[in-house]
Amino acid sequence: MAECIETSMQSIPLGEIAEHVGATLSGDPETLVDGIAALEDAGPSQLSFLTHARYGPSLAGCKAAALIVPPSFRDLEFPLLICEQPYLALAKTAQLFVKPSNTFSGIHPTAHVAEHAHLGSDVAIGALAHVGDRASIGAGSCIMGNVYLGSDVQIGEDCLIYPGVTILDGCQIGSRVTIHSGTVIGSDGFGYAQDERGQHVKIPQIGIVQIDDNVEIGANCTIDRATFGRTWIRTGCKIDNLVQIAHNVVVGEHSILVSQVGISGSTRIGKHVVLAGQVGVVGHIKIGDGARVGAKSGVSNSVKDREDVSGIPAVPHKEWLKNSAHIRRLSHYREDLRRLKMKVDELEKSLSRSLSPMGK
């Protein structure tokens, strides 16, 4: 995948894999497999998988050695690894075959490492990378080519920083953090005050970004430094590509931000939150623990714990579904209204006709 990762060439018996992922094996435990591939690509020494019902039993021509499947597929006539959570089993199995391994080591001669930088043991620094003054990089971390680390940047242990990442002065990264190419950590927050002429006076942004352990951040994201204090991405968060996180935002543990999400300044996202693709969140609000926001929604008010919301502006998800269905029926409602009007007019006329002789 990248310089630091390489597919291992080892073969593993099916029985060992079944045990590792807690699957029930239907097939020969001695069969050796040496990799994983999609159903249509897998060869006779490779595992494959069926995780979605919709990709169901079209196994004609499938050459895979065995399939990882959920219990609903247990009756397929094929060597199977049957497990309650096939996606989790897939992840764990794939990890057996893909072992992180520095294919380069040491400091490339074309890298620029400042004299006062501190490098732990087994740190790898790629070609044309830049490590600033007093930066510190923990043991086992791999800084790939063309990365820029500013002054006083701290990187923990066993991190993987992909080519073209920029981490600006003073930002702090935990351990086992992965940051993909083109992402910028520690750019200035967007903070201005307006003077009497309507011109914008910059509020200096003097805080930092802190990223905790086990975070993964996608490509071409932007995470702004705090005005004062810190912008904070907490343990275990997973952030997709092209996500924007403004100054002083806090994202709680194990939350997921899907691609092209934008979060405005000082908003606090709880733990185990999911923001789907292209969601926007205004500043200075709170998204509760376990909340989920539907794709493309615009969240303008705080969201409670475990609440699901959708829409622009976002409302409870069920309400949004109902409203959307109503919108699609507006032509009918309008037609109903028109007919009812005609009927009422008719009634009115009838009544007036029936009453007028009586009134006479």
Add this chain to the structure above:
Amino acid sequence: MAECIETSMQSIPLGEIAEHVGATLSGDPETLVDGIAALEDAGPSQLSFLTHARYGPSLAGCKAAALIVPPSFRDLEFPLLICEQPYLALAKTAQLFVKPSNTFSGIHPTAHVAEHAHLGSDVAIGALAHVGDRASIGAGSCIMGNVYLGSDVQIGEDCLIYPGVTILDGCQIGSRVTIHSGTVIGSDGFGYAQDERGQHVKIPQIGIVQIDDNVEIGANCTIDRATFGRTWIRTGCKIDNLVQIAHNVVVGEHSILVSQVGISGSTRIGKHVVLAGQVGVVGHIKIGDGARVGAKSGVSNSVKDREDVSGIPAVPHKEWLKNSAHIRRLSHYREDLRRLKMKVDELEKSLSRSLSPMGK
């Protein structure tokens, strides 16, 4: 425009241009022009153009040598190149004046090219570029400064890779492909399984990105590698800036993705599709050949061939137009409803008054 492209200084007679683009010339075929410019900027040796009716005849002060126009403007009192498809003629004419030409050649001494890289003839590699192990670059391709190519990357012939592009390990690029600055090809897909504690277990992403011939990709895009297999951008696609393409997506031939589009995992986009700006598409669906999706739409279900859809969630475009019109009239409908209620109440009272003496 960039190091590899330069405006030629040659002068071309109008008659030759008319022939080249299939235009009817109204004017002197011997007039020499040496470039193209917008209407208000064009000097006496430059061509200009009128392609949109709304930019119509304000030719007072226009100094251009001649204008490329559609037939509807054929009566203008000005030297004209009249053509059915003025925009296409403009493209072809501009290409006469702007010739790709390597203004640098060879490998810059500050570039890092791995020993086992393979470079075709006439490859140019700019300053501070990085070419990884076993990378292969086809004849005539230009890798500009600050580009990062990982290990085993394959680039075809006559490609133009702009400064700051990152192409990660194993990705395959066809011939005559242009990739603009800051774009990342081959970042990890966003794939996790959840364990029993709600924590995210990474599914290793071991596939590649394959980009076919004649594709152009804008600036700061992200195209993730496949989980297994390939993410695939097929021949002739044009992709604007800041577009996100997730793992295992396939984009069919000659499709257009406008700026800030996001496509989720495993979705298949057909041929000649147009996704307008800021569109989002969920994962695991199919957009049919020739389909068009309106700006800012959120597509959550498959779209048929040649269907036009819009809205969040996307519905057939005409239906969306109708629904939007209804939404703008909701105040009226509500008022109609209120009045009708009053009227019915009145009717009810009248009827009850008229009936009550009779019932007595």
Add this chain to the structure above:
Amino acid sequence: MAECIETSMQSIPLGEIAEHVGATLSGDPETLVDGIAALEDAGPSQLSFLTHARYGPSLAGCKAAALIVPPSFRDLEFPLLICEQPYLALAKTAQLFVKPSNTFSGIHPTAHVAEHAHLGSDVAIGALAHVGDRASIGAGSCIMGNVYLGSDVQIGEDCLIYPGVTILDGCQIGSRVTIHSGTVIGSDGFGYAQDERGQHVKIPQIGIVQIDDNVEIGANCTIDRATFGRTWIRTGCKIDNLVQIAHNVVVGEHSILVSQVGISGSTRIGKHVVLAGQVGVVGHIKIGDGARVGAKSGVSNSVKDREDVSGIPAVPHKEWLKNSAHIRRLSHYREDLRRLKMKVDELEKSLSRSLSPMGK
């Protein structure tokens, strides 16, 4: 914050700060402060602030030396700097403590500077930066590490170009411009004509990008060069992260584009305009001076001076609020309609019953 900026270590008396920002001081003018921090972080030698009512008086445990507050908080029992525009005062005070200061100077030996580049006095160029042929950089500008400047790029005085920025050939940057990491200036506009087979013929993009004085541009933005002429960002504009500006767009003086905004080709944005987050604007329209567009809106028609619009498609903001409220009440309207229908049916029956004996 970055190599070129450093927090000063000086201490300043409160009285001097009050005078500098035009605040009324309630407290000891001799108290020395040496920095600014958020309310919960500020220590006894630091200023803090209360600018939003919602962050109101929870001062228990606040250790700050004094607070910048609006007049509404003037009765707090705490040392105060009371000012009409606390946010502006905060900006001006913070600027006292954060002084731009080149912590590096001269040209780093690993930078690539073309022979024919022209550098003003006191220009700083960081490690692994690239300065193209005939590029010109004004006095006092700081080009940080890993920046790429193409040929013929012009940069004014006292600019700050952050690591990883790419400015392509021929683009012109004014003075006191700040550009954050990963931003691409001068990528090709997205311009194609379609030929008879539905394939896309590139319209060469031979214009430039011109950025005027005092502009600040966020991280990972893309600003495309003009097809012909220029894409133009005028004096004092502030642009947030991940913003897309297409070819030939003009953005007027002192306008604000919030994160993830996208503007299509040839659109003209007026002066003092605000486009909120994730707004999209179609091409070839005009947004008037002082107009404001609500977050996530899609603007498909020109907007008048000082008009506020929202929604997809955008309508006047008040109308959008009203329509959104109606949408949330559609269930009620529909229920009203259903009941009214029943009532009318009842009435009809009553009337027919009451009429039929009479008709007999």
